[in-house]
Amino acid sequence: MTKTVTDTLTGMYFTLDDPDGSYASGQIIRLAAEGVYLVRFDGNEVPLPLELVSLGEMLGTTEEEYKLWRFFDTIEERDKWIEWIDTPSTPRVISLVRPSK
Known part of the structure; x- marks a missing residue:
């Protein structure tokens, strides 16, 4: 019997x-x-060697339950996420003083 x-x-x-x-x-x-995949991390100059990563590692979270791995269907989707995450947020000033009349 073959297991798929x-x-x-x-x-x-x-x-x-x-x-x-x-x-x-x-x-x-x-x-x-x-349950084990060969993955290639992006290198700055040359492609890095393949690494073995288990599904358990891919499902890992931080102590605050944030996912460590995020998956994308296309490189464009991933690059859009990276661009968003790398863009510094602009601070907003909120006035807590009511204007006088």
């Missing part, structure tokens, strides 16, 4: 949050074994 393994992550792009506030990005290359 469902693979829904191969080809997807990702970002991975680091505890220091930075992030890494890359692509899921292929299923290596049930």
